[in-house]
Amino acid sequence: MSTSSSSKSSLSGLRIGVIGAGNMGQALIRGLVEKSVYPQNICIFDIDKKKIDAIKKEAHVRIAKSSRQCVSLSDVVILAVKPQLLGEVIAEIATGVQKDALVISIAAGVSLSSIDSFFKRPISVIRVMPNMPALVGAGMSAFSLGKHASAKDRKIAEAILSAFGEFVQVPEKMLDLVTAVSGSGPAYFFLLAEKMIEAAHGMGMKVDIAKKLVYQTALGSGRVMIENGEDPEVLIERVASKGGTTEAALKSFKRYGFGKAVQEAIKSACKRSIQMRGNK
Ligand SMILES: NC(=O)c1ccc[n+]([C@@H]2O[C@H](COP(=O)([O-])OP(=O)(O)OC[C@H]3O[C@@H](n4cnc5c(N)ncnc54)[C@H](OP(=O)(O)O)[C@@H]3O)[C@@H](O)[C@H]2O)c1
The missing domain is CATH 3.40.50.720 (NAD(P)-binding Rossmann-like Domain)
Structure with a gap:
């Protein structure tokens, strides 16, 4: 490679x-x-x-x-x-x-x-x-x-x-999956950002403040992943202490099927890439 x-x-x-x-x-x-x-x-x-x-x-x-x-x-x-x-x-x-x-x-x-x-x-x-x-x-x-x-x-x-x-x-043969992961991928991060901003705004925060918090958090998290190189699971552990706020949020993500939603989204994008290759 x-x-x-x-x-x-x-x-x-x-x-x-x-x-x-x-x-x-x-x-x-x-x-x-x-x-x-x-x-x-x-x-x-x-x-x-x-x-x-x-x-x-x-x-x-x-x-x-x-x-x-x-x-x-x-x-x-x-x-x-x-x-x-x-x-x-x-x-x-x-x-x-x-x-x-x-x-x-x-x-x-x-x-x-x-x-x-x-x-x-x-x-x-x-x-x-x-x-x-x-x-x-x-x-x-x-x-x-x-x-x-x-x-x-x-x-x-x-x-x-x-x-x-x-x-x-x-x-x-891997390029359809690449398309689904990194080609379309920026939109998935943007969607998460949008939903975080909406949630914060819905709970009383001004949009410009929420946007600043979310964008800088996205940049910082991206840099940590790239510069640190550790697996997401290890990085999550660094943020989530037992019984704390992050753990509460992660439990909600799990309860509402976040992992499954991401898996299905990537499958759909990959399937669509294959369909488009066949001019459908
Ligand atoms: N955007 C992404 O995130 C992304 C990601 C991965 C791959 N790609 C690939 O990158 C390619 C370009 O995407 P893009 O988003 O940059 O598209 P785009 O912004 O529409 O740019 C394509 C340009 O080509 C021009 N064009 C159309 N027919 C032409 C011709 N016969 N000769 C010369 N120029 C012509 C278009 O002019 P008009 O606008 O006047 O038609 C337009 O300015 C696509 O094949 C896409 O699959 C894009």
């Missing part, structure tokens, strides 16, 4: 093209520029001129006139459009992608074999499932290698992914 900490690759000199400058495309571009990729080595294309203008103003990257022009100027092509548009976009660029180029797709649920079939010729492809905290450089990405991707391609992908967070390599 390959993880973030093993990445030492450099992106210097590589020309990177990003097609689709939406939420994820912009997060990527910002991360790459912050990671000292020379903005003139990044080329972007999006059909939405407003997004292009905004990112050009902020990051001073190159703007392509078309997706074909973008790929013709790139050693690495990142496809960051919605999954349902991926086939269409690949049809536009397929013959323009350079012979030795690496294509990285972040489209949820589009398999490596589908991407290969859209290209109709051997292309080095890496499929990635990133997540939304990439926006603040704290993303979690899992990736799988296509059959033509080399060890050098893997290093390049790792260097790119490390520009906006952590990464791990997984077999492609």
Whole structure:
């Protein structure tokens, strides 16, 4: 297994093209520029001129006139459009992608074999499932290698992914579950935050105070998990003393089926990812 900490690759000199400058495309571009990729080595294309203008103003990257022009100027092509548009976009660029180029797709649920079939010729492809905290450089990405991707391609992908967070390599069959855990996962934490704020507000606290308490508690808890590395069970024990307030809350969570709800939610997301892969 390959993880973030093993990445030492450099992106210097590589020309990177990003097609689709939406939420994820912009997060990527910002991360790459912050990671000292020379903005003139990044080329972007999006059909939405407003997004292009905004990112050009902020990051001073190159703007392509078309997706074909973008790929013709790139050693690495990142496809960051919605999954349902991926086939269409690949049809536009397929013959323009350079012979030795690496294509990285972040489209949820589009398999490596589908991407290969859209290209109709051997292309080095890496499929990635990133997540939304990439926006603040704290993303979690899992990736799988296509059959033509080399060890050098893997290093390049790792260097790119490390520009906006952590990464791990997984077999492609694991990506539906990755989607259910870390792809959709930020929304589960946001839901917990929302419910905590609602509960506090319902008991008389001002929303802005409740929001501050909850957001900082989320940040602190996240940092403890990452920096401390211990299992959640051990960390819970550190907060919950016998007969105390946390224990009372944990008993309520248990009584109302919190564990089962989380288990079912992750199963549902995974099932939906599999359905979407079958275009249902
Ligand atoms: N957002 C997440 O949390 C997340 C997490 C994991 C994976 N992903 C994956 O990341 C990919 C991008 O998601 P996103 O949330 O960044 O989507 P997004 O904000 O909609 O960005 C996609 C961009 O691509 C543009 N576009 C559409 N057709 C195009 C074309 N033919 N050529 C060039 N650009 C085109 C869109 O323009 P218009 O808006 O005008 O259509 C939009 O600006 C998706 O495949 C998604 O599955 C997203």
